[in-house]
Amino acid sequence: QKEVEQDPGPLSVPEGAIVSLNCTYSNSAFQYFMWYRQYSRKGPELLMYTYSSGNKEDGRFTAQVDKSSKYISLFIRDSQPSDSATYLCAMSRYSSASKIIFGSGTRLSIRP
């Protein structure tokens, strides 16, 4: 079993829809959770960073962590065509110089 599971998609939704992206994980020691966005042929860019369980909001993006279920989500409100990209979840156990485990990414397409 992979440490981090992420549905590869592709996921296609109309512009303006609310998008929900999810990851599950098996290692209960993970405490730090991240979401990266990767446009085609570019390096990933950090979108959200959260510690432990709870919600974090940044503009149209909300990251949610449920450690009891080992489940994390990224919600995108009022989705735009420019949100079309691959979204990678990532997580780690410690806060310094640790290995980050990445999901394989979900490809998202927003239809105008």
Add this chain to the structure above:
Amino acid sequence: SQTIHQWPATLVQPVGSPLSLECTVEGTSNPNLYWYRQAAGRGLQLLFYSVGIGQISSEVPQNLSASRPQDRQFILSSKKLLLSDSGFYLCAWSPPGQDTQYFGPGTRLTVL
């Protein structure tokens, strides 16, 4: 502000030839540095990471090597490339004591 550079952006090399990819970071001191490989449709595979000059940890046995000759310079090398070395190579850095990683633009390597 911090900036990470990678070059070349694209590289086509014959099997058996050597490889040298370079990554430099500006605007920070003593960063943690990472090399990843991303195969098509797959997640990020951590290859090497470094917490200081001359300190390299290898994550996956392979015919690649890494070196850190200066604080903000990270080099990925191979003496003889294999077909299986083709992929998208990403360099990343994180501030000392933190694990949020910031990625460079990547190098797309094709071995023929």
